[in-house]
Amino acid sequence: MTTQAPVPAPDYGCGAGKVVLGRYELGRVLGRGATAKVYLARDLSSGLSVALKSIPKSRPQGGGGGGGDGDGGASPAAILREISxxxxxxxxHVARLHGVLASRSRIYLALELARGGNLLSRLESRGPGPGPGGEQQQQEELARRYFRQLISAVGYAHSRGVFHRDLKPENLLLDERGDLKVTDFGLSAQTAHLRPDDGLLHTIxxxxxxxxxxxxxKQGYDGAKVxxxxxxxxLFALNAGYLPFNHPNLITMYKKICRAQYRCPKWTSPDLRHLLSRIxxxxxxxxxxxxxxxxxxxFARGLDVGRWTAVMRLGDGDDDDDDGDGKDQMDRDGRALNAFDIISLAPGCDLSGLFGAGRDRDRFWTGRSRWPAPRGGGPAGSGRRGSEGSCSRGKTVISSPASRFTRLPPERRWWWSSRGTGLRTGGSGKRG
Known part of the structure; x- marks a missing residue:
């Protein structure tokens, strides 16, 4: 989680002149968390102001936990979950990811800039109670507005197979219009992460x-229901200004959660009280x-059904593919991005290619020394242990003292392998 303060206006004076990987000019720090810092930044190519999230790669020893200064390092799995x-x-109502860059030690996520800070700051400035002057109705209407935007974002994410698993006011940002943006998907899960035997998630x-x-x-759970x-x-906090379950002793708080022991404030309307009891x-x-x-x-009071339906359909068929084929690379591959896709790429590279299918790129599979090159070549991705990656079509994709593999045209699925000084050539087996 990274707390982000309101952004009054673009100001690149603090840190001006520092450019990240030749792409983003850094401004002041907007917020920081245990494993990341967020900077105001400007895209030098487009002039677009963004929130640049700087995430140190986790250290092999003694750096994984983080100490609240943003330099503790994040696990590759968390970074991959968020990007994927x-x-x-x-x-x-979801903070958009504009791009990803990587250096030897850090991953940078260029995110949509929300200038209004986070919902937690808004709640803290308001304090407990129905608002100044006892304006319960206005406060409830504002809670309804934010809650509708949250539900629209969460419902859309679920329809795309994404479960956030860390929804809280700190992760709900506000833009300059006061609209809500869900952010921080570092603990998210996808349908691909469901356990095959029960179709549930199990990570605590x-x-x-x-x-x-x-x-x-500590049992399996449905990501949508959590x-x-x-x-x-x-929703309770939006209405009351404080949390329904809160206690300095975690065990006591967990008992209250498991028994749903909470008390709505007296100004809560009957309909809202009933909805909270159902949720x-x-x-x-x-x-x-x-x-x-x-x-x-x-929830439905005064709801524009037509507009709601339109918002829920936004993004269908829009996966930001450069080649316009209307399908996301992860969906075609049937899996989420893996560590090789992002973390192990060459240092200092721009990973913008991850945001489209990439017409000129293909995946390859290369084995370890325990995978001897068979005579006459063999099928790529034959299921043996190895490493996965990608490269431009028709070029050598990886080399070592023992072997070199080259991806053939799309209708083929064989590789060529040179071993030692002798060249072993593959056949012309077709895909399938």
Whole structure:
């Protein structure tokens, strides 16, 4: 989690002159978390102001935990989850990922800039209660607006197979119009991460005050249902100005969460009180669904159904592919990006190619020494242990003292291998 302060106006005076990998000019620090810093930055090629998230690669020893200064290092898995999830999402209430760059020691994510800070700062400045002058109705309307935007983003993410798993006010930013933007997908999961035997997630993660009871039970859980629970905690905080489950002793707080022991403030309307009881249901099997939330009287009051439907459909078929084929590379491959795709690329490179299918690129597979090159070549990706990567078509993709592999045209799926001084050539086997 990285806390981001409001951005009054573009100001590149602090840190001006420092350019990251020849692409982004750094400005002042917008926020920092345990494993990252966020800078105001300007894209030198387009002039676009962005929030540049600088994430140190985790150190082999003694640097993985982070100390709150943004230099502790993030695990490759967390970085990959965030990039892979954001690439799937194009929604007005999800902070957009503009690009990714990498150096020897850091990964940089260029994110949509939200100038209004985060929702936590807004809640803290307001304090507990219905608002100044006892304006309960105005406060409830504002809570309804933010909650609708949150549900639209979460519902869209779920439709794209992405579960956030760390929804909380710190990760909900506000733009200059006061609209909400979901960010920080470092703990997200995708449908590809579901365990095959039960179709559930099993990683224990999240922020204590927002975590769902089923995660605390250390059993498998539905990613959509835990996100709904967290949305309920956010809704409670929007209405009350404080959290429903909060205690200095974590064990006591977890007991309250598992029993759904909370008390709505007296100014809470009956409809909102009922909706909260349906969302903060400790039994995930009877907890309300996203469709149920949208149909609930409190949520549906004054809702423009046509506009809502249009917002939910935004991004369908739009995966930001350069080649316009309408499919995301991860969807075609049937998996999320792996560590080789991002972390192990050459230092100092621009990873913008990850944001499109890349017409001029193909995947390759090269084996270890335990994989001797068969006579006459063999099929690429034959299932043996090896390393995966990509390169331009028709070029040598990897070399070593023992072997060299070259990708053939698309209709072929064989590689050529030279071993020692003798050249072994492959056949012309067709794909399939």
């Amino acid at each position: 999830s954001l690439r799937r999402l194009r929604h007005p 993660c999240g922020t204590p005050a927002y975590v769902a009871p089923e995660i605390l039970s 996100d709904i629970w967290s949305c309920g905690v956010v 903060l249901d400790p039994d995930p099997h009877t907890r309300i669904t996203l469709d149920g939330i949208v149909a609930h009287p409190w």
